[in-house]
Amino acid sequence: DTGVSQNPRHKITKRGQNVTFRCDPISEHNRLYWYRQTLGQGPEFLTYFQNEAQLEKSRLLSDRFSAERPKGSFSTLEIQRTEQGDSAMYLCASSLIGGSNENEQFFGPGTRLTVL
Amino acid sequence: AQSVSQHNHHVILSEAASLELGCNYSYGGTVNLFWYVQYPGQHLQLLLKYFSGDPLVKGIKGFEAEFIKSKFSFNLRKPSVQWSDTAEYFCAVGEAAGNKLTFGGGTRVLVKP
Numbered sequence: 211d212t213g214v215s216q217n218p219r220h221k222i223t224k225r226g227q228n229v230t231f232r233c234d235p236i237s238e239h240n241r242l243y244w245y246r247q248t249l250g251q252g253p254e255f256l257t258y259f260q261n262e263a264q265l266e267k268s269r270l271l272s273d274r275f276s277a278e279r280p281k282g283s284f285s286t287l288e289i290q291r292t293e294q295g296d297s298a299m300y301l302c303a304s305s306l307i308g309g310s311n312e313n314e315q316f317f318g319p320g321t322r323l324t325v326l
Numbered sequence: 327a328q329s330v331s332q333h334n335h336h337v338i339l340s341e342a343a344s345l346e347l348g349c350n351y352s353y354g355g356t357v358n359l360f361w362y363v364q365y366p367g368q369h370l371q372l373l374l375k376y377f378s379g380d381p382l383v384k385g386i387k388g389f390e391a392e393f394i395k396s397k398f399s400f401n402l403r404k405p406s407v408q409w410s411d412t413a414e415y416f417c418a419v420g421e422a423a424g425n426k427l428t429f430g431g432g433t434r435v436l437v438k439p
Contacts, residue, residue, distance in 0.1 A: 243426065250432075252330075252418075252430050253370070253416070253427075255426040255427065258426055268426075313358050313360075313420060314372055315372075319368075
């Protein structure tokens with residue numbers, strides 16, 4: 211396992227459509243995070259999981275957003291009824307709690323979403 | 327709520343110049359501090375981190391950062407930059423072990439050969 215992977219890398223959709231992104235963390239990592247990054251800004255936290263439990267959600271995560279991590283491995287982030295303001299890079303990160311680098315989050319390449 | 331501010335949005339330097347990027351955060355409790363770097367076309371990757379102990383932290387590629395608790399600052403330094411240091415640099419703060427990170431807005435650094 212060489213790192214966090216995300217699919218797709220790019221997604222172009224029309225306003226009002228639903229989209230789903232996938233994140234595969236580093237295999238032994240028990241925490242998984244989603245962030246959103248818009249142009250010229252730093253990443254903003256959306257939500258995170260420890261194993262399959264979703265422990266925290268940001269106020270940025272409106273009811274159109276839902277994230278799952280059903281078996282404590284990969285995670286999906288779904289956006290329903292997309293809006294142009296959802297256009298951003300969606301980043302996934304993972305970390306291992308209890309390991310020697312437990313506070314280090316490893317980031318994936320991101321999924322760039324463009325809503326037309 | 328935490329916030330992180332990075333003082334410079336863009337920095338342009340020549341090779342061999344020294345680099346210092348400012349980072350200040352607002353949070354009254356114990357924090358973990360990070361600098362991440364994003365090279366063109368690549369993922370965010372960790373440069374260095376501070377959890378406790380010696381406030382002067384050394385990271386990869388000759389970077390170091392100093393935690394000054396009284397100033398709520400965690401500035402990044404490199405004595406002599408190279409063209410390959412051209413990248414965007416992000417300061418980040420975490421409240422506790424393995425918690426979410428709050429990022430600054432980033433500083434784009436361009437090193438001219």
